[in-house]
């Protein structure tokens with residue numbers, strides 16, 4: 001029997017692992033409350049003292065900041081460069097699903113912050129081979145992206161001997177309250193494997209059931225413990241030192257640095273995944289097929305916890321968006337080399353029968369988590385949650401993946 005949190009929209013079937021107590025409150029909501037109770041001024045002082053030690057006396061960079069152009073990239077660089085006064089080396093992994101808006105935001109980011117940036121472009125033939133396999137095996141077209149963006153900063157740290165990597169939010173904390181902020185949990189190989197990579201490291205992809213070889217996967221292999229210890233590499237999360245609030249942070253970035261945002265079909269949120277033509281579309285749909293909920297539930301939960309939506313308003317929004325049309329599926333099918341009909345057939349096969357009821361040959365009725373969430377209470381009016389939209393994902397051009405782009 002699935003249990004639901006009384007405060008947010010998550011259940012104890014959350015893939016990151018969520019604990020619901022005997023008062024029906026989840027671990028994510030409990031840890032979120034620390035944002036209102038901890039002494040954040042002194043936590044920020046702690047961050048200042050911690051990072052001060054890494055200021056380079058030579059001309060080397062002080063730290064590495066992984067960016068995508070979307071997500072929290074602007075806010076992290078803002079804190080690192082303009083508040084902590086560090087000199088970061090930005091690093092970005094090219095996931096090949098880049099939207100024109102993402103390329104524009106990334107280009108504006110390095111200009112506005114006057115930062116150097118390194119790009120990692122893994123050979124696209126290997127990326128496609130890997131993605132074909134992970135899609136089939138792990139039902140994920142994002143494995144290579146998560147693997148690349150979590151390993152490339154560590155490889156650069158090793159090669160350039162820059163020990164400190166600064167990340168934004170710890171997802172395990174933000175969503176399911178895995179650790180208290182006071183534990184100041186840092187990046188680990190273990191978390192990356194278990195959660196980002198769904199239990200599969202690059203080496204684990206080398207099996208007889210596919211034609212992948214070491215040349216295809218070696219760019220995704222995590223540096224050895226010895227290499228990590230030699231440089232003293234550590235990765236810290238700003239969300240342990242700043243009460244993380246993506247909506248407010250993004251709005252500040254729009255005002256200060258002209259961060260560009262856009263509408264999405266499948267969520268009310270307009271700030272997070274502007275860099276990608278896949279994440280809020282086919283990737284999000286696969287999440288719904290497998291897990292019975294999609295990103296709009298994450299967004300609504302976040303806003304409920306920040307008290308900008310009531311639980312009932314959140315449920316209404318989830319129901320409005322989660323079955324919305326998927327866009328640009330053809331772009332992904334074309335990129336990876338499958339016919340649209342084969343793609344549809346494959347995505348249907350991913351539908352978990354816990355959350356989808358088969359009704360006829362090609363028809364399924366959705367029976368995911370939102371069906372179990374109470375909406376009987378009458379709501380007179382749904383409060384509008386306001387997001388700034390100042391651009392669009394494909395910049396008024398024909399939708400496409402920018403496989404390689406540097407912007408202006």
Ligand SMILES: [Zn+2]
Pocket residue numbers: 005006007008009010025026027028029030
């Ligand atoms: Zn909760």
